[in-house]
Amino acid sequence: MIIASEWAGAAARNNAEWCDAVCRAHGVPGEFGAGVWSSARRTPPLYPDAVSLTPGIAPDDLLARIDTASPGCSVKDSFACLDLEPWGFEVLFEAQWIHRPAGAAPVGHPAVSWEPLKSADALPVWESAWNDGEGGLGLFRPELLAGDTTSGDTVFLAGTSTDGVIVAGAVASRSASVIGVSNLFAVGDATRGEAAAWAGCLTEIDRLWPGLPVVGYESGASLDIAVGQGFTPVGPLRIWVHTD
Template identity: 35%
Template sequence: MSLKWTVAENASWCDLVCGGQFRARAWTSPTRTRAYYPDAVTLTRDATAADVLPYIDDSAGCSVKDSFATLDLPGFSVLFEATWLACGPGVPEPGWRRVTGHDFPLDASVAVLSHGENQVVAHRGDGVAGLSNFSGAPQAWPGAVAAVAAAFPGVPVVGYEHGDTLRHALDHGARPLGPLRVWVR
């Protein structure tokens, strides 16, 4: 599993939801993105502040997903650190279903999946299916992974997590691919 594919899928998801521009080392949005989405995502290990900051609204509230945890962003602080994951294989759990009626773009590359109070968004990228926006009990992680895999069969499931959900994901077969940081001003 390639970290490069994982990062590219995540950036393409941000682009689908928020719009923006792909540059050589970063995806950036010149206007503030919607809540809980970064204003930039680095695409390479060698990305620098100069590849990001001139292309975003870096006023208070701005956030940058440092996909390789290598940036130095003056005036920013780390909001959280997480781990990119190759997820799987998951544990099938009856009851996960596709839902509609969300306020972000839904096309054939996106599936919103729900099981009771647990919810996850799946996005089919190039060669992988991204698991994002997971909400619910950490114990629901294996079922969410299996639901994403069922929504987009034949490709690996990837994503990132931190805290209790990260520990639970690792306990259920997820493999760490590398660190990331989210910076905020």
């Protein structure tokens, strides 16, 4: 039986692989080293410069791999065990890794149909919906759509209303043993918000990758909603941001 801390480790590795994919799509290659994924160059907005992969990584070892001098440097402390205050960091927020066993999901709303994006032309529309209709930021590049659903890459899932509008979505990324979900959203009510988005997203993931468990991380009310959809919290994490 896999214990909670092992699920947290699998979730952290999956999340680091997703961060690495986003960075590489922006021409910023990261590196997997002993106990940490890191980028020596500043990463795209909202993405960390390092993700710890084991609880034993020393702060000096981690910080030596990243650029702490440039504004916006951040670290995903995957086991909430690092003290980075002496190096000029403060906690931006805390969350919980979550795990859901493989299997059927609650039924999503019948007015929203889910499927992977098939065209790079649809990616800015998806991103605009994810960004509360404020327009695409160019954060998610077409290179992220290059993989397929059987090789372990990334799928952008879109929940579309009956009139063809994207009203919900999520990113699903496969790693060795789990499917990671990030960037889950629902536009307005979207037939009952995040809970409905989770149900539709999980149903589509079970169709694409039957038999694989699902991981991610959430906090606050979003964590409560995920628990209501069959997830279990399996360990804390922290996001640190450099302030000096």
